[in-house]
Amino acid sequence: MSDVIFEGQPAGRSLWQDAWHRLSANKAAVVSLVILIVIALVSIFGPYFLPWRYDEIDWNHVEALPPNFALGHYLGTDTVGRDLLARTLMGGRVSLTVGLLATSVALIIGITVGSIAGFVGARVDQALMRFVDIMYVVPFTFLVIILMVMFGRNFVLMFIAIGAVEWLTMARIVRGQTLTLKHKEFIDAARASGGSTTNIILRHIIPNVLGVVIVYVTLTIPQVILFESFLSFLGLGVQEPMTSWGVLINEGAAELEINPRTLIVPAAFMTITLFCFNFLGDGLRDALDPNDR
């Protein structure tokens, strides 16, 4: 322990910067991050550069065309003659959006509930955590089906519904972290300097649980993407002609024997994405692990 700052390392380097530094030394994580960014960018902007729209039927070829550059179907078409690449990119947009939005919903609710339960403790903790326990027991698919039936199939509702389940685990994780942080001396010190409960939760607890939370987020996004596929598989997901990776894989699976291409293309996109999130999550966990310091 010395107060000499290492050569070439500027003073005022936060733990986040250190973690970023460690993360960038992890090849698998960096490659995954780059691939994810590319997939996201291509999904967002790609459709504008393609000759075919995702819902446009090529009336001259209402059949599953193999890749045909002359017609602008770079990865061919599906059984009703819609461009497979355009549909896969559009599906990526939807799946990633659902993944990110539902995870954000889970993140916000989970952090709020978890940190309050953990920090305030006693009855508040009891009440909130029993509620979480009860929610865990509710058969979720059933709940979503009821919601969908009541409010109709609707994109916003879907990610709220998924987020509403994923926050449960998030809340438990954040609560656990908060409980260990709560007895750290810096929390006592913050209270001794007159910090209110809100101030301490916002400034001293939440920033400290973010490390763990971010790792969990990278694991939640793929879960949500899979969950959306599952809902689509049940016919509860997005509605035609709008599509998602789950819907495409579902359609492709039906054509597996005649046109494996219609399954392979969306499945490849989704698998790569899921893998990348997992590698990134692993890398983040290593980079943020305080025991490694």
Added chain:
Amino acid sequence: MANVLDIRNLNVHFSVRDGDVQAVSDVSLSVAKGECLGIVGESGSGKSQTFMAAMGLLATNGRATGEVNFHGQNVLTLSESARNTLRGNRMTMVFQDPMTSLTPHMRVGAQLTEVLQRHRGLDRTQAHQQAVAMLARVHIPEADRRMAMYPHELSGGLRQRVMIAMALLCGPELLIADEPTTALDVTVQAQILDVIREMKDTLNTAVVLITHDLGVIAGLADHVAVMYAGRIVETGAARDIFMVPKHPYTQSLLACTPRLDEVKRTSLTTIAGQPPNLEHLPTGCAFHPRCPYVMARCRTERPPLIGGKACFLDQLSLAS
């Protein structure tokens, strides 16, 4: 001189799985402006909890009864928000482990200015200037540059100085230092104690110095209270306690303190027997199982604190 802090008959209970433990029993203490009160005792004797209660910082399973008067105002009956305006402002506390006392992801400067903004309503630049000035006052070199650093970039000694600076930012009337030097090496210990002494003298702050090492308070405390198993067993002027300890426990504590003037010391003495278990306290005087002068009476009757000692022995010097 009016007392800054006046603790009367303080009891602290914790509810635990199998019942209830009393960590602090009937403690009365006071400290005046510009004065230093030393609190000594073994681990678990209730030193910290006495003052955590005084700050209103007990864990959620703890309860305090009695009175903790801060300038005549009973802190125990104040609302949480009223306490928040006192804490960090008029009464402050510095903890044992400087390595974990600062929030890891916040710049030192942000943690300091936050306190000033909260209690003094200063804007950022003013708060920054005052924080830098306070860091310089506790002898932190290159104070301006340290403001931009994160806690992990500072050594333990520097962090403890930052903690002391933070505690003194708003010019508190009371500073409670809970083993501020235990986690630091000896040379740094002396520097930190010097800083505390200097601040006490220049700012006229009342200081409570908690420690299990009598050597630490020897040069600093005006009064000393010795605690054992949640009670005060001896109290008095520092010099008297060092010169003529009246309680056998104080005597054994002194015997355990290595003295720099005794060169030919062969081994360190330790107090025989186990520190008491609060859940199964001995009857009578809690120290009796370890006391070299134990009498029949000590096993059944608890000696009251009279004339600065809680012991039935008339004169310790004669007994030894």
